[in-house]
Amino acid sequence: MTKRLIVNLFEMATPGHITHGLWRQPDNQRERYADVAYWTELARIAEDAGFDAIFLADVVGAYDVYDDAFEPALERGLQIPNLDPMLLVAAMAAVTDHVGFGVTFSTTYEPPFAFARRMATLDHLTGGRVGWNIVTSYLPNAARNFGLADQIPHDTRYEIAAEYVEVLYKLWEGSWDDDAVVVDKDAGVYSRPGSVRAIDHEGEHFRVAGPHLSEPSRQRVPVLFQASASKAGIAFAAQHAEVLFTADRPPGALERNIAAIRDESVRQGRRPDDTRFLVMATVIVGRTEQEAREKAERYRSFRDPEGAFIHMSVPFxxxxxxxxxxxxxxxxxxxxxxxxxxxxxxxxxxxxxxxxAVDEAWDSRFFAVGDPQQVADIIEGWLDDDGIDGINLRQYHSFDTARDFGELVVPELRRRGRMRERYEPGETLRERIFGEGPRLPDRHPAARYRGGAGL
Ligand SMILES: Cc1cc2nc3c(=O)[nH]c(=O)nc-3n(C[C@H](O)[C@H](O)[C@H](O)COP(=O)(O)O)c2cc1C
Known part of the structure; x- marks a missing residue:
């Protein structure tokens, strides 16, 4: 069977996300990131193009390891200034019907109860089109913003994340039954007592009484995304994540890495196709190869190599x-x-x-430049030879990257059966990616709290 490409547009509410220096292009729109019209326009372009989702990165601190100061990042608009991605989704949802939204939120600094409600709100407002990128936050400055003297050790952050998601699963899956909301005006019963319960969670890091404050949304649990490179991160992902970003690795190693995570998730009782693997990718396309190469050259001329040192927290x-x-x-x-x-x-x-090496790592292995046929050939190779399921499309220009992909690459991928001709009306993000129901399968750990079991 022809494998279909999952395509997310990679975004962040900031001038400089991952293509450092490129905001300086005269006709780039990055400085409009705080204007709601930027987001509604982008959302419409993404939906017209047939993207599966817009994926929003986030950090809750400034990059201040390089040069031991935040000023180098500040000067370059490198992820500072930035805005809260969750709040943008409501605006984008209002002008679209289909495209999904992935939102990054950290499990390290804010307790889970309020986040459970905010994410449920987004799942309601989008009609089940949201995903959550589970991160544990890698910036030392973030720790100091939330009252800590220093970062919590890496593996401890994953222990906290494990309890964090457990609380969320209890709230999202266990607290309200499907038949809880009756809206019986005659009887004066909005929600049925007996079908809604407290969770009374008492763990090492969190105490949460409940009940959850939101009624069940279409997906209940947003599609769970995660990017992991470490042993602790991969163990967490194998248990919880539905869509994984894998780090760029040489060809054979990437396949082995995917297989290792799949094997571990199967050991945890999940199925091999319960997890999908995405990579961050560059696609620079033109009507001709020459046009694409000139475009790539133009982008390159704005590039700021020092941005990579700052972003990767190079400590000298x-x-x-x-x-x-x-x-x-x-x-x-x-x-x-x-x-x-x-x-x-x-x-x-x-x-x-x-x-x-830092410079090359930055351009990544998943890099396609050419005319529509050429880039489609390369993308098919990623799917069939490298074993990935999709991409987070890196933006070199807003909104040209998304428009070019929609106008030139999508028709070619559709001709080849790699993308669907159109959206399925009313489909949730989870249904779009996995083709099954809107909710997590019974074999996922979140399901053990359904109906209040295991609380
Ligand atoms: C494509 C991709 C996107 C990521 N987006 C974010 C993000 O928005 N915010 C964040 O704090 N970390 C982000 N990360 C970092 C990961 O959450 C994680 O810290 C990193 O992959 C290291 O893995 P580890 O936690 O297993 O050590 C991203 C990583 C990748 C590969």
Whole structure:
């Protein structure tokens, strides 16, 4: 069977998300990110193009590891200023009927009860078109914004995330039965007592009484997205995630990585096709190859390589050192023995090699430039040879990236049976991705609380 491509448009409410420096293009619209018309226009373009979803990244701190200051990020509009993505979804939902929305929210800093209600609100307002990108937050500044002296250790953040989702599952799945809301005007009964219950959760990190304040929405639980690279993250994903972003890896390794996560999720009682794998991808298309190459060159000319160092929290300043020094020597010159001891950087590389590697990692392996046939050939290779299920399309230009994809790539992918001809009316995001019901399957851990069981 021909595998269909899942396509999300990758966004963030900020001038510079992941294509650093490109907001400076004279006709780019990034500086309009705080204007609601930017989002309604984008949502219509995405829906006209047939995207599965608009996927919104988020951070709750500034990038301040590079140069030990937030100013380099600030100056470049690199994820600061930014806005809360959840609030944008309501506006976009109002002008669309089909396109889905993925929203990033962290499990580390705000307790789960209010988030359960906010996400349920979005699932109601969108008619079941939302997903949640579960993140644990990697920025040290975020910890200091929420009253902590320093970051909670990485694996502890995943332990907190595990309890966080358990509370959510209890609220979303266990607190209200399907028959709870009766709206019986004659009898004066809005919701039926006996069909709604407290959850009385008492765990190591959270105490939540309940009941959940929102009645059941179409999906109850938003489609669960996650991006993981670590052992703890992958273990969490195998249990909970429905759609996973995998890190770029060399061809064979990516397949092995996908297989390992699938195997683990099957050991947890889930099915192999309960999880889908997406990668972040670049598609620069023109009517001719020449046009596409010129466009790519133009984008490249605005690129800010230092942006990658800031975004990846590189804890020293590679540009201050001769390229032939090793990373270890550069760190010694900066007196950063703490970084040397942490062992996270490739100390043996020269500074020049390190800078090139960061630069190349940034462009990623999933990079297609060409005419519609050429990029469709490459995308088909990603699906069939690399074993992925879809992409988060990286934006080089707003709104050209989305428009180009819709006008030039989508018709070609449809001809090849890789995208559907049209949306299915009334379909939830989960139905669109998995082709089954709007709710999580019984074998997902959230299902164990249904009907109040296991509370
Ligand atoms: C495509 C993609 C998108 C991501 N989006 C976000 C985001 O919006 N906010 C965030 O805090 N982390 C984001 N992350 C980081 C992940 O949540 C995670 O921290 C990272 O992949 C490292 O994995 P680990 O937590 O298993 O170490 C993203 C990662 C990827 C690959």
């Amino acid at each position: 300043h590679p540009l201050d050192h001769p390229a032939e020094l090793t990373v270890r020597e550069a760190l010694e010159r900066e007196g950063r023995h703490d970084v040397i001891d942490a062992g996270a950087l490739p100390l043996h590389l020269t500074v020049g090699q390190f800078a090139r």
